[in-house]
Amino acid sequence: MSDYTFSRTVDMSFDDAIAATTAALARHGFGVLTEIDVTATLKKKLDADFKPYRILGACSPAHAYRALQAEDKIGAMLPCNVIVQQHTDGTVEVSAIDPIASMQAVENPALGEVAVEVQTKLREVMDDLGSAAKAA
Helix, strand or coil: CCCCEEEEEECCCHHHHHHHHHHHHHHCCCEEEEEEEHHHHHHHHHCCCCCCEEEEEEECHHHHHHHHHHCCCHHHHCCEEEEEEECCCCCEEEEEECHHHHCCCCCCHHHHHHHHHHHHHHHHHHHHHHHHHHHC
16 A cells, blocks of 8 residues: 555456446546556557556546646646556556645645545545445
């Protein structure tokens, strides 16, 4: 466990975890702006084999707008990245950036309020994934 993310192991396939994560993000007001297939990129660029690993660039437009109004350079830290990875033992883990940890260096109380709200929403996404895995 890191100090800058929170994670959940899900009992589903890698592809199902990506679909479930994208759906959970949407239910909580996030869209996925970017999707980076790290495995394919490393294979293409370096001819390196790497475990299934995908980065989803999630954005809550309302929160992004408020953050940009409070701090015009905060765009360097947007969107909120969520990763889905399959470990060597076959388990699939979903991790989200903790926006409070990532924005700690920016001393702006208005931005802190937005970070707390986004953190709450991302934790709800993780809770949804736990429920989805149990229902499957």
